[in-house]
Amino acid sequence: MKFVHYLEKISGVDIYALSSFAIFFTFFLGVAFWAWKADKNMINEINQLPLNN
Amino acid sequence: MQVEKFYYDNKIVKMFAYASVLWGVVGMLAGLLIAVQIYLPGANFNLPFTTFGRVRPIHTNAVIFAFVGNGIFMGVYYSLQRLCKARMFNDTLSKIHFWVWQLIIVAAALTLAMGYTSGKEYAELEWPIDIVITLVWVVFGINMFGTIIKRRESHLYVAIWFYIATWVTVAMLHIVNSFEIPFSFMKSYSWYAGVQDALIQWWYGHNAVAFFLTTPYLGMMYYFLPKAANRPVYSYRLSIVHFWALIFIYIWAGPHHLLYTALPDWAQSLGTVFSIMLIAPSWGGMLNGLFTLRGAWDKVREEPVLKFLVVAVTCYGMATFEGPMLSIKSVNAITHFTDWTIAHVHVGALGWNGFMTFGVLYYLIPKMFNTPLYSKKLATNHFWIGTIGIVLYAIPMYWAGFTQAEMWKQFTEEGTLKYQFLETVTHIIPMYITRSVGGAIYISGVFVMVYNLYKTVQAGSFVADEAAEAPALAKVVDTHGKQYWHRWIEARPIQMLVFSLVAVAIGGILEIVPTFLVKENIPTIASVKPYTPLELQGRDIYIREGCYLCHSQMVRPFRDEVVRYGEYSKAGEFVYDHPFQWGSKRTGPDLAREGGKNPDSWHFMHMLNPRNTSDKSIMPNYPWLYANDLDTAITPAKIRAMQTLGVPYPAGYDAQANTDLEAQAKKIADGLTNDDQIKKLASVSEEIDLKNIQKKEIVALIAYLQRIGTDIKGEKKPTTASLP
Structure with a gap:
């Protein structure tokens, strides 16, 4: 039996792999930036929440 | 702002705590039974409902959904109320959630013993129970979001993010993997077949580990570790990145369970790459937990709660380092199908989930009963017994896995296989025996805990409704400058829910859809016919x-x-x-x-x-x-x-x-x-x-x-x- 790798049969499939990385890195950078730019007082305030109750 | 007086519901926390202990003992005893059956076939008793193939799903389901499941609800119901400064949304919903969940557990144990199974690991329960699980999950969701909405604290602490992500992802996984067509009251066939069924199942199976055994427990770590150490978490910024990166990456990793199988190669590669990437957020979280104790390690020496939590987090770190390693194809070629996987899973289950649950129980029960723990010494003994149990469980299984894989692959000089399969099994029987000794030691530690908690409960008086007070939440939250963008999502549960869903859905869609799209393109083999x-x-x-x-x-x-x-x-x-x-x-x-x-x-x-x-x-x-x-x-x-x-x-x-x-x-x-x-x-x-x-x-x-x-x-x- 000739076994053909069936992913070769749908065109442009590499876009799935590439887009997944693109989405992740954009997302990751966004979140990292978001965390980095967050207001220090606010972060400290939230960080104390478990200890305040 | 007027200060409001209200009461935390400790009763529901106590109920889930007791249930977690009870089912933990049952699930672990079932585990011990199958561990013995593996080297002593007579221990199957020649009866259908006591035979390995039926007891094993009882063990896994009991430990995952009954022991850890009730442990999750115990931790969530305790910490959510306090982080939201509000009683649970509705006491009746809490009770429905509790009792229906226990009913599901009993129904699961009975039906699995009777041989009703969907045949998909960790999703064995049949369709009527699947429906009840969906309904009770909705009840839990209403109760959780109701509490968040009526909270008196404007910020949503990161633990709550983990709880929200858990809820939405488990709902998605359970529904998608449970598509099945019933043909009798208790039996059905999976909607998917072959390769697609395998992909869906391990997308589910891997993420059941991720979003049932990990994210809710990370939420608990972020609450109970600072509480027990009496200091805030090391870096809250890191916890933000930890959360988003973890939930986003985790969902992709499922195909690493299917390396070298008939699953399309590209899906296997995606699984491998994202699994390796998982080290970063997993270790970020682990280090965030351990660094919380910087300068306070002296407390760990004296406080058994911290001992359990530290080893739990360490085991999490070990398991999340090992997991990506096992996802590398050349490593997986050796370890897959062997006892190595069992060792890996149990470092997580016994170390991370077990010890985290024990630590939280040792923290909560004395608090709720307004009395010190009956014996710190006994708790410390439990800690050491449990640790020895884990070591004696895991090492023989690693050894067995590696040895057997090597034996499977050995050829003679003439080019024939060196060992018959059965020879590779009988060779590792001593390791199986040692493993069961390790498991038995671990369970004996649990009995020590049961005694200790029982004596604590006897000595204390239960505070069913714990008084608290906090000002009501302002209708409009005052934000200024750069706080705005952070608060737009940080303090808004629905945004959090939607974004979490988007984050976890992307991975699933991008992996699953192409595999389904090519359904017609799977090389149909003319000679493959339906079963008679x-x-x-x-x-x-x-x-x-x-x-x-x-x-x-x-x-x-x-x-x-x-x-x-x-x-x-x-x-x-x-x-x-x-x-x-x-x-x-x-x-x-x-x-x-x-x-x-x-x-x-x-x-x-x-x-x-x-x-x-x-x-x-x-x-x-x-x-x-x-x-x-x-x-x-x-x-x-x-x-x-x-x-x-x-x-x-x-x-x-x-x-x-x-x-x-x-x-x-x-x-x-x-x-x-x-x-x-x-x-x-x-x-x-x-x-x-x-x-x-x-x-x-x-x-x-x-x-x-x-x-x-x-x-x-x-x-x-x-x-x-x-x-x-």
């Missing part, structure tokens, strides 16, 4: 008895596997397999090419007592298959269900199916009754009713076993480089 009615019935018996828990049906394209089992498995062979039965562990040999390997009489003698044909086999006996009549009344419904799923039986075949079934059964029965060895065996065995053997379940099972993997056997073998 008798084989289909036999396959359902195979699933009922949990054969897939010890036998894989997936020959990977390795030299040793092709020589040992036969031609490697192709995607097109599984198109009628609802559900797929590739398995994840080879306690026994692979069965993907079992058909035609041995005569019917061999299977007949083997299933009655595997020692009849294979000396020193550790497989259980299945005497009831020789006593039970095959239920043929259900055959038409099964055929119709398969037709609905697209299996090409001719129209109206359901009416004719039993005629074909009987003809095939007669042929097999005739062969058996004329076999001298069988006649001899029947004359000394009470279980065998040779005259009526045609009607018995064993005949259907033999029909199925003789069919597996034979569809492409007649075709010309491709030449592969892996052949010797």
Whole structure:
């Protein structure tokens, strides 16, 4: 039996792999930036929440 | 702002805590039983409901959904109220959630013992229970979001983010993986078949670990570790990145359970890459937990709660380092299907989930009973007993896994396999025995905890409604400058829910959709035909008895596997397999090419007592298959269900199916009754009713076993480089 790798049969499939990385890195950078730019007082305030109750 | 007085509901937390302890003991004892059965087949007791294939799902379901499940709800109901400065949204919903969850657990234990299983690991429960799980999950969601919405604290602490992500992702996973078509009150077939079923199942299976055993417990870590150490978490910024990166990456990693299988290669690669990337957020979280204790390690020496939490977080770090390593294809080629996986899982289950639960119990019970812990010394003893138990469990399993994999792959100088499969099993029996000793030690530690908590409860007085006060939340939250963008999502539960869903859905969609889109493109193999009615019935018996828990049906394209089992498995062979039965562990040999390997009489003698044909086999006996009549009344419904799923039986075949079934059964029965060895065996065995053997379940099972993997056997073998 000739076994053909069936992913070769749908065109442009590499876009799935590439887009997944693109989405992740954009997302990751966004979140990292978001965390980095967050207001220090606010972060400290939230960080104390478990200890305040 | 006026300060409001309110009360935290401790009663529901106590109920979940007790349930977690109770089911933990039950689930671990079931685990100990199967650990002993593996080297002592007599411990299966020759009864269907005490046999390995049925007790093993009881063990896994009890530990995951009953022990850890109740542990999650204990932790969430305690911490959510305090982080939101509000009582749970609705006491009745809390009670419904508790009692229905316990009902599900009891129903699961009973139905699994009776052999009702979907045949998909960690998702074994059948369709009526699946529906009840969905409903109770909605109740939990309403109660959780109701509490968040009526909170008196404007910020949502990161623990709550983890709880929200848990809720939404578990809902998605459970619903998608549970699509099945019922054909009787308690039985159904998976909606998906073969490769697609495998992808969905392990997308679910991996993320059940991620979003049931990990994210809620990370939420608990972020609450209880600072509480127990009395200091805030090391870096809240890191926890933000940890959360988003973890939930985003985790969802992609499922295909690492299917490396070298018939799953498309690109999906396997995605699984590997994202699994390796997972080290970063996982270790970010672990270090965030451990660094929280910087400068406070002296407390760990004295405080058993912290001891448990530190080892739990350390085990999390070990398991999340090991997981990505196991996802590397060359490593996976050695470890997959061996006891290495069992060791890996138990470092997580015993170390991370177990110790985290124990730590939280030691923290909560004295708090809620307003008394110090009865004995810190006993708790410390429990800690050491548990730690020794984990070590004695894990090391023999790593050893067994590595040893067996090496033995599987060894060839003689002449180019033949060096070891028979059974030799590789009997070789690791000492490791199995040591593992069960480790497990027994771990459980004895749990009994020490039960005693300690019992004495604590006796000494204290329970605070059912704990008074608290906080100002009401302002309708409009005052934000200024750069706070705005952070607060837009940080303090808004619905945004959090939607973004979490988007983050976890992307991975699932990008992996699953292409695999489904190419359904028509799976190389259909002309010779692959639907199962005959008798084989289909036999396959359902195979699933009922949990054969897939010890036998894989997936020959990977390795030299040793092709020589040992036969031609490697192709995607097109599984198109009628609802559900797929590739398995994840080879306690026994692979069965993907079992058909035609041995005569019917061999299977007949083997299933009655595997020692009849294979000396020193550790497989259980299945005497009831020789006593039970095959239920043929259900055959038409099964055929119709398969037709609905697209299996090409001719129209109206359901009416004719039993005629074909009987003809095939007669042929097999005739062969058996004329076999001298069988006649001899029947004359000394009470279980065998040779005259009526045609009607018995064993005949259907033999029909199925003789069919597996034979569809492409007649075709010309491709030449592969892996052949010797």
